[in-house]
Amino acid sequence: MIIRELIEKIEGEAELDFTFNEGKIEDVQINFGFYRGMEEILEGRDARDALVITPRVCGICNHAHLITAVKAIENGYENAGLKVALSPKAKAIREFTLSCELMQNHMTWFYMTILPQLEKLTGEISTQNYALKASYFSSTVTKAMSIFSGQWPHSSYAVPGGVTCDPSYVDVMQAENLIDECIRFFEEMLTGLSFEKYLSLNSLSSLGSVEGDLGKALWLIDKNEMAEAGQSHDRFIVLGDSVLAKPGKAQATKVSNVALRYVEESVQTGTTAKAVSYKQKLYEAGPLARAIVGKEPLVKSLHKRYKDSIFTRVFARVHEVATLLVQSKKLLNALQLDEPSCTLGKMLEAVDFEGEAAVEAARGSLIHKTSVKEGKIENYEIIVPTQWNLSHGNEKEEGVAVKAMVGSKTIQDATFIFRTFDICSVCTTQ
Amino acid sequence: MASQKKLKLLWLQSITCNGNTHSFLNYPDLATLLSYFEFVYHPVIETPYTIEEVAKGKLECDILILEGSFREEGFTRGRVEVSKIFTAYAKRAKHIISAGTCATFGGIFKAYDPEYISGFIFDGEERTARYETYASKLISLPGCPIHPKWLSYVLMMLLKEKPIPIDELHRPQELYGITVHTGCTRNEYFEWKIDSKGFGLKEGCLFYEQGCQGPYTRGSCNKILWNDTSSKTIVGTPCFGCTEPSFPKRALYSTKTNMGIPATMPLGVPRRAYLTVTGIAKSFKIKRFEERIITYDH
Amino acid sequence: MKIAEKKALKRESIIQTALQLFSSKGFHKTTIPDIAKKLHMSVGNLYNYFSSKDILAKEIIKYTSNVLGEEIREVNMLEISAREKIRKIVALYFRMAERHPERIEYFLRVYLANREVFNDGCEGMTCVSGFVTEIMIFFDDGVSSGELRDQDFFSAFGLFMGYLGGMVFLKGEEMLTKDIGQYTDDISLNIYAALKA
Structure with a gap:
């Protein structure tokens, strides 16, 4: 029996065809609709136009697209023999603004997807306005970011050689204050613990002291007996370099090296989304992957007990906010404003080049590849994180999200598992 | 309420x-x-x-x-x-x-x-x-x-x-009766026709080289600030004209010029008037606009 | 005639006369009494119009620049190709050199040679913007129609105006073997060849 279910509020929508056998889900076909043609829109444009066009792939991870696009151009310049050396200041500012986007994404997802869906699933409906909590955190953290990036969404402030902003210490102070406000939110709303206390948690058992909305979510997952649900291949990939993890892949917790050239994209039938694999194997991308590859102790301790279940996956995403808050403070504190913001002059002579880059976006590794002839884009390829998690799989194995859903008894359980991957429909149908 | x-x-x-x-x-x-x-x-x-x-x-x-x-x-x-x-x-x-x-x-x-x-x-x-x-x-x-x-x-x-x-x-x-140029922190540099010497500087106007469309784009981005704090041009990013029916134009990070003269004039300004003012404004070297606003000593 | 109109006419005649004297005798050798004498007016009255010789010198350059700018403006308004406009600008410039040699002489021999007089108040293009603006418009139109090659403004401006100024200088030195107007075709062609896309 196949049941088709429309999933909405995943930055767009998708249709899932669930195949049931003996009361359990046996297979899931994931279908995304309309293709928007972003890669074609870029063809024939100036190489740098990608910095304005690609953020418009996605209203929620636009900044990751910007950072990936600029790194792909810089990689192309280097391949063409032009040295690109960013100042530590420019690197740190990029890292900071991208971290802010990750944090807004995670909290928006947690409050607007996970908590309401969990409440529906468990019948524990509260009168809380989670959207307003999400909005408060998100508008605070994007304000901190906009001090440097000018705005969110859709900034284009990263340019080859650095960033366009030239902040003062007044700006830095304002950003630091806003990050402190995010920490206060993390303490009072999310965990009910002082930030210091939260950061000292080091084991699964110590998680019992977590209260607040995170405590509630973990309790609801556990109450619904879903803590072990949603396990997949237990295989993770991180292709971008960030404050969270160095690039690498992991089978369970065994970490090894990666190289972009082994990433393959292929067309799938019945959907506009392309599949993506690494050496023909499917990997989970995103915060859980970063925590495992980056050997984050607390997530590893959950993983030891629950593997790559939704419990670990949900926790890893929220926990990443804590790590990013710590890193953000460090990045801001270390900024030396007398360093140049941009080290490349306005006239660039590299007209023919091929460049590629991978960046850790909120949902996982994002890849851009640009081929430029006579200064114009000849070909542009974008591989988005959701493709990693939602590929259907191949003859040998099921896709990551598909495998996680297989075995569920109800569509409600399965779609909740689906949503723990933080699906982005618009990215997937770029 | x-x-x-x-x-x-x-x-x-x-x-x-x-x-x-x-x-x-x-x-x-x-x-x-x-x-x-x-x-x-x-x-x-x-x-x-x-x-x-x-x-x-x-x-x-x-x-x-x-x-x-x-x-x-x-x-x-x-x-x-x-x-x-x-x-x-x-x-x-x-x-x-x-x-x-x-x-x-x-x-x-x-x-x-x-x-x-x-x-x-x-x-x-x-x-x-x-x-x-x-x-x-x-x-x-x-x-x-x-x-x-x-x-x-x-x-x-x-x-x-x-x-x-x-x-x-x-x-x-x-919201759209003014241009994005209105309220831009770089207005003094526009007045005196001083272009930014590159990206990543507080100083200089982005209209002459960096592709800024602020003077002919309708919008209140520099009056009603983004995320209650900033805007593209404040952080040195050119305005890309995103409120206009023509968005997105091409070659967004460089100004289309004809022999150094911006191809698109500020909204409603006759070219002859603009060029007269430009020629005169450019004739003066004003020390303050040639200098960095902040100098960090070590 | 109203008083204001009379005064404007008088002002213009002072400019015309001073222009001739400055161009022929040189700026420093011409005095305010010389100019007043030629106009049959008192020195005191002349000072009512221009309070110093330097100010008069600056007004003259603005005046000549505007006259030339007006003529180029008429060419700019025509619906013709850049090539034809070049021909017309060269022709009007040489015509001016023949009919009013003092205007161009003034530019070459007074304005460019006595920068200390003009530095305060006539910096850069402030006093010549009347004609420079029209040259900018000519270039801008030519490049946007695709007929002229995009390049730095000054490389094109120097080629165009430097060339014409040089020819008028040669004429003033009586070096040219033909009437300057007879060079119009060749010079127009040379300028066009150098500027075309």
Whole structure:
């Protein structure tokens, strides 16, 4: 029996065809609709136009697209023999603004997807306005970011050689204050613990002291007996370099090296989304992957007990906010404003080049590849994180999200598992 | 706070990136605003109806908010063609707000299939056949994305039944009567025609080399700041003209010039007048504008 | 005639006379009494119009620049190709050199040679913007129509105006073997060849 279910509020929508056998889900076909043609829109444009066009792939991870696009151009310049050396200041500012986007994404997802869906699933409906909590955190953290990036969404402030902003210490102070406000939110709303206390948690058992909305979510997952649900291949990939993890892949917790050239994209039938694999194997991308590859102790301790279940996956995403808050403070504190913001002059002579880059976006590794002839884009390829998690799989194995859903008894359980991957429909149908 | 009956909002999407949705969600005064309205449907906020229920076209709504580029056929929401859903609610709603450049003019996604993709009521700056039917209800809020305060202003004016002065493209004059140049922190450099010596500097105007379209782009980005704090030009990024029917133009990080003369003049300024002023302003070397604003000593 | 109009006419005649004297005798060798004498007016009255010789010198350059700018402006307004406009600008410039040699002489021998007089108040293009603006418009139109090659403004401006100024200088030195007007075709062609896309 196949049941088709429309999933909405995943930055767009998708249709899932669930195949049931003996009361359990046996297979899931994931279908995304309309293709928007972003890669074609870029063809024939100036190489740098990608910095304005690609953020418009996605209203929620636009900044990751910007950072990936600029790194792909810089990689192309280097391949063409032009040295690109960013100042530590420019690197740190990029890292900071991208971290802010990750944090807004995670909290928006947690409050607007996970908590309401969990409440529906468990019948524990509260009168809380989670959207307003999400909005408060998100508008605070994007304000901190906009001090440097000018705005969110859709900034284009990263340019080859650095960033366009030239902040003062007044700006830095304002950003630091806003990050402190995010920490206060993390303490009072999310965990009910002082930030210091939260950061000292080091084991699964110590998680019992977590209260607040995170405590509630973990309790609801556990109450619904879903803590072990949603396990997949237990295989993770991180292709971008960030404050969270160095690039690498992991089978369970065994970490090894990666190289972009082994990433393959292929067309799938019945959907506009392309599949993506690494050496023909499917990997989970995103915060859980970063925590495992980056050997984050607390997530590893959950993983030891629950593997790559939704419990670990949900926790890893929220926990990443804590790590990013710590890193953000460090990045801001270390900024030396007398360093140049941009080290490349306005006239660039590299007209023919091929460049590629991978960046850790909120949902996982994002890849851009640009081929430029006579200064114009000849070909542009974008591989988005959701493709990693939602590929259907191949003859040998099921896709990551598909495998996680297989075995569920109800569509409600399965779609909740689906949503723990933080699906982005618009990215997937770029 | 809100005592009167709440107005019903219906937020529908077609071909979009969700940028307007998320921009709106980042509105610091969202709680206050939402106390006056209720969402029948919103693309990410929890709302009482599913998209499939909405797609039947039978729900009540006062204000229809549209996001995304429009095409007559081939794009569905809740398994129904968006053209059917949009039309159904465009008829029912008392007001229609096109939120963002895509919904207003066609925007970035129009570039993929210019013949079939447009805004709902305008195609670029041309009126579509739907114009006559819906013009009386329409408020255009172009911008990629919209600023949440722009939308908030329109919603509150509609709530209070106060008139909103608009221009020929139905854009509120309060928001689009000025250019992005208005209020830019680099205005002194524009006055004296001093270009920025590159990206990443506080000093210099971005109109001469870096492609800034601020002087001829309608919008209040430097009056109503983004995320309540900044703007593109403040942080040294050129304005890309994202509120205009022509968005996105090409070669966005460089100014098109003819023998060093900007090819596009500031809005409404005759070229002869501009060049006369330019020639004179450029004749003076003013030390303050040649120097860094802040010097860090070690 | 109203008083204001009379005064404007008088002002212009002072400029014309001073222009001739400055161009022929040189700026430093010409005195205010010389100019007043030639105009049959009192020195005191002349000072009512221009309070110093330096100010008069600056007004003259603005005046000549505007006269030339007006003529180029008329060419700019025509619906003709850049090539034809070059021909017309060269022709009007040489015509001016023949009919009013003092205007161009003034530019070459007074304005460019006595920078200390003009530095305060006539910096850069402030006093010559009347004609420089029209040359900018000519270039801008030519490049946007695709007929002229995009390049730095000054490389094109120097080629165009330096060339014409050089020819008038040669004429003033009586080096040219033909009437300057007879060079119009060749010079127009040379300029066009150098500027075309």
